[in-house]
Amino acid sequence: MKVLVVGGGGREHALCWAIAGSPLCDHLYCAPGNAGIAKTAKCVPISADDLDGLINFAKDQAIDFVIVGPEAALVAGLADRLKNAGIKVFGPSAAAARLEGSKAYMKDMLARSGVPTAAYGRFTDSQVAKDYISKQGAPIVVKTDGLAAGKGVILCNTVEEAHAAVDTMMADKAFGDAGNEIVVEEFLDGEEASFFALVDGTTALPLVSAQDHKAVGDGDTGPNTGGMGAYSPAPVMTEALEAEVMKTIIAPSVKAMADAGAPYAGVLYAGLMITDSGAKILEYNVRFGDPECQVLMMRLKSDLLPALIAAADGQLANFDLRWHDDAALVVVMAANGYPGSYEKGSEIKGLGAASALDEVVIFHAGTKADGDKVLASGGRVLGVTAMGATVTEAQSKAYTAVKEVDWPGGFCRRDIGWRAIAREKSE
Numbered sequence: 001m002k003v004l005v006v007g008g009g010g011r012e013h014a015l016c017w018a019i020a021g022s023p024l025c026d027h028l029y030c031a032p033g034n035a036g037i038a039k040t041a042k043c044v045p046i047s048a049d050d051l052d053g054l055i056n057f058a059k060d061q062a063i064d065f066v067i068v069g070p071e072a073a074l075v076a077g078l079a080d081r082l083k084n085a086g087i088k089v090f091g092p093s094a095a096a097a098r099l100e101g102s103k104a105y106m107k108d109m110l111a112r113s114g115v116p117t118a119a120y121g122r123f124t125d126s127q128v129a130k131d132y133i134s135k136q137g138a139p140i141v142v143k144t145d146g147l148a149a150g151k152g153v154i155l156c157n158t159v160e161e162a163h164a165a166v167d168t169m170m171a172d173k174a175f176g177d178a179g180n181e182i183v184v185e186e187f188l189d190g191e192e193a194s195f196f197a198l199v200d201g202t203t204a205l206p207l208v209s210a211q212d213h214k215a216v217g218d219g220d221t222g223p224n225t226g227g228m229g230a231y232s233p234a235p236v237m238t239e240a241l242e243a244e245v246m247k248t249i250i251a252p253s254v255k256a257m258a259d260a261g262a263p264y265a266g267v268l269y270a271g272l273m274i275t276d277s278g279a280k281i282l283e284y285n286v287r288f289g290d291p292e293c294q295v296l297m298m299r300l301k302s303d304l305l306p307a308l309i310a311a312a313d314g315q316l317a318n319f320d321l322r323w324h325d326d327a328a329l330v331v332v333m334a335a336n337g338y339p340g341s342y343e344k345g346s347e348i349k350g351l352g353a354a355s356a357l358d359e360v361v362i363f364h365a366g367t368k369a370d371g372d373k374v375l376a377s378g379g380r381v382l383g384v385t386a387m388g389a390t391v392t393e394a395q396s397k398a399y400t401a402v403k404e405v406d407w408p409g410g411f412c413r414r415d416i417g418w419r420a421i422a423r424e425k426s427e
């Protein structure tokens with residue numbers, strides 16, 4: 001098969017790394033890819049949001065199967081257009097991708113199907129939103145309806161803060177059109193976990209759990225980022241809890257989407273809050289998490305490609321995947337200054353020594369080759385990933401590898417996995 005992966009971050013490097021080893025894959029392309037991906041796939045300089053360019057390339061090269069990494073292309077309808085062109089694709093239609101593209105749409109679907117989630121209201125009028133907030137009281141959460149690169153969520157400790165958040169989104173348009181409509185929801189207390197399932201329109205096949213660290217600083221402090229590290233499994237997700245999530249959250253959502261005429265096919269990424277009264281869903285994403293995908297791919301024993309094809313073909317019912325019992329942990333190395341402004345172009349050395357370590361893989365997120373040199377070209381730049389019998393062991397291996405990376409232009413958090421490691425210590 002000729003396979004094309006769309007995207008150029010750490011998630012796509014992990015997907016290419018997993019797929020390159022599949023006996024089904026003869027030719028692997030990635031658009032646009034990065035310096036790390038170029039070692040396993042042929043990178044083509046087409047950006048993930050250039051839908052015309054991607055369709056033309058897939059037709060010209062007679063690509064058999066396309067795997068779409070990032071959400072924006074899915075929300076914009078890339079999967080529909082590939083299908084119309086007769087090309088098989090892993091990733092939901094634009095109609096189903098509204099689960100991530102519109103929080104109001106997602107919340108209405110959850111409410112309709114009785115899935116446990118935070119109580120909410122949706123608003124296009126700022127005064128009505130403020131009145132609702134005053135009535136509910138704080139703490140309370142204000143979110144843009146549309147995509148805002150993970151930044152359109154404001155947790156508010158007071159009613160005044162929440163009123164200000166409404167103005168930031170609706171009057172100041174800080175998130176552009178994403179804030180034309182907003183969702184205001186109940187603040188949920190608990191521990192967060194990410195849970196993933198492959199879905200083929202009707203059947204959902206659970207993958208494994210992971211936990212990421214969104215805040216830039218140690219101790220989960222400072223501004224939010226795309227994710228500074230992750231590990232799998234998430235100890236908070238026991239087998240019983242996974243079964244509960246499949247039954248009360250994933251299955252009714254999949255059914256609701258099919259009933260609404262927008263059957264969901266692709267990977268469903270559930271952002272969960274594990275509260276005292278059980279698992280509740282905070283949000284759906286219509287793609288693999290980044291950097292969660294990196295740890296998932298490290299733990300996957302089975303061939304990924306046939307599973308993704310089965311999801312695209314509606315054939316997941318009798319499918320099974322096998323996983324390593326070992327834990328995996330990824331430490332993200334980011335350019336100094338991220339998630340604020342940062343410089344591009346600094347050289348990264350020591351990657352050979354770091355990746356030569358046992359059970360370590362360095363996934364590239366934002367790199368560019370310059371001859372033999374590897375240069376930083378993004379905010380999140382590397383995902384230093386390791387496996388171990390426990391999260392503690394995986395963490396120790398990952399940080400040993402981080403020490404080998406010689407890159408004064410970058411930094412990382414020093415405590416990825418702290419919650420799981422504290423649990424392991426107390427056991």
Ligand code: AMP
Nearest residue numbers: 118141153185186187188189271282283
């Ligand atoms: P989201 O993009 O909706 O997942 O929100 C980003 C982050 O905000 C989540 O990972 C949570 O840490 C936090 N968050 C979102 N919604 C809530 C909520 N209703 N209660 C508490 N925290 C929330």
Ligand code: GLY
Nearest residue numbers: 226227289290291
């Ligand atoms: N790691 C969070 C995300 O992919 O949205």
